[in-house]
Amino acid sequence: MKIGFIGERHNIISMTLFRQSLMCPSVAVEWFIDSTLAPQVYKKKYRTIKKRLSPTVFFHTIKNDCKRLCKNHGIPYYVPINCSINTGLPSSMYSNPSVDYVLIAGCDQLLDEQALTLARNKIINYHYSILPDYRGKFSLFWQWYNDEPRIGFSFHEVDLSIDAGQIIYQDTIDHIPGESYAAIRKKIFDASGAAVCKLFECLKTGKHMTVDKPVQSRLFTIQQYYSLLTADPSKSMNDICEVFSKIGYFLLPNGLPIKKILHHGSQKIISPRLSWRGIVIPLRDGYIIGSTSRRIPFWMIRLLFGKKCLE
Structure with missing residues (x-):
């Protein structure tokens, strides 16, 4: 099975799932596309904290560098023109895709119809919640903040809607009420990484692994997050x-x-x-x-x- 990977160079979940993809049997990663937003787009989308007043610790460390991992494994690394996955890649990647599937993890861009042609079969997105609930942004934070009894993650097909494609694989984590957000994040990262090879097996066999659907189907926006804080x-x-x-x-x-x-x-x-x-x-x-x-x-x-x- 040939796959492509879309994620951000220094994003910890991109690195976690990309690294695990390299370890899955019968899976060959053909390329990595950097989905990092252009600086001006990022500033418009996210309100930036003034670093000169409040130093912030980021995960931009050598161990979370997807570009370096690509270099170590001889995998082509693409930075789209104008940082756009929809228009900034070589035309042959859209018209004559070289991969069966594309896995997305850590991507703030919405794919259009052209980007959906990057795979011969399906494009799969990773999401930090038990879909269809907690669609949108900062979904893991909202599950934790709202003291949800079940916290989990999903891999789903990508279409033109937001986090609403067919679910391929889901799982939950064990957590203790009142547990810190950092502890929940680590558990989600570990469980998500361990699920990558199972996801590819589901794609190979056509079987889907899901949990009981949540009663609600809510969409959370960036504006709601900053409004709360x-x-x-x-x-x-x-x-x-x-x-x-x-x-x-x-x-x-x-x-x-x-x-x-x-x-x-x-x-x-x-x-x-x-x-x-x-x-x-x-x-x-x-x-x-x-x-x-x-x-x-x-x-x-x-x-x-x-x-x-x-x-």
Whole structure:
């Protein structure tokens, strides 16, 4: 069975499933397409956190480099023109596909009709939920945040809809209520990697392995995610404290994370402002004073960055 792989160069789930694909018997990976979004598209789609104010740890390490793994195994690595899988690849890849199947893992692009011709048979997408529920973005986060009794993942056929194609393989993980998001992520990564060869066996035999369908079929958007995390005057103190207690931070409207709550009160505040204690954040029923760091005193942060904290 010849397959192609679509994923992001430094995405941990792309790397996990790509590496496992190389180990499956009777499977030959013919190429890897980098699905990383163009910087301007990424910035428009995702609200960026100000790195100069809040260093963020990414998985961009040598062990999560799909390009390097391709080089080590002699696999062609494609970066589409204009970062578009739909239009930026050699025309022969669309008109005369060299692979039976394509596996997608870690891709923020929606494939159009031309991209769906990259495989002779089917294009399969990996998704962090028990479909059809929790379609869309940040699905693993939403399952964890909503304390779902079942958390799992799906491999499904790709069509022109969002996460709605026929399901090929599904599974769930064992988890403990109240378990950390990091622990859930690791379990999902491990279980998903272990399922890759089973997925290819399902494609080979035509059998599907699914779990009992969820009652609901919900779609979650990027806007819903940032709406939950962001403090603004329409939110109550309970709203923000609930997010903070669960996640350990919340966001200002400019995307800056508040990692420590220093004080709160019932006085009405019109707009965010700086004090030497922290950033004063107006809410519907009062205000919160917070800091961008759990360790560094806020007066030092204000001295260094001043009003940039509010820009």
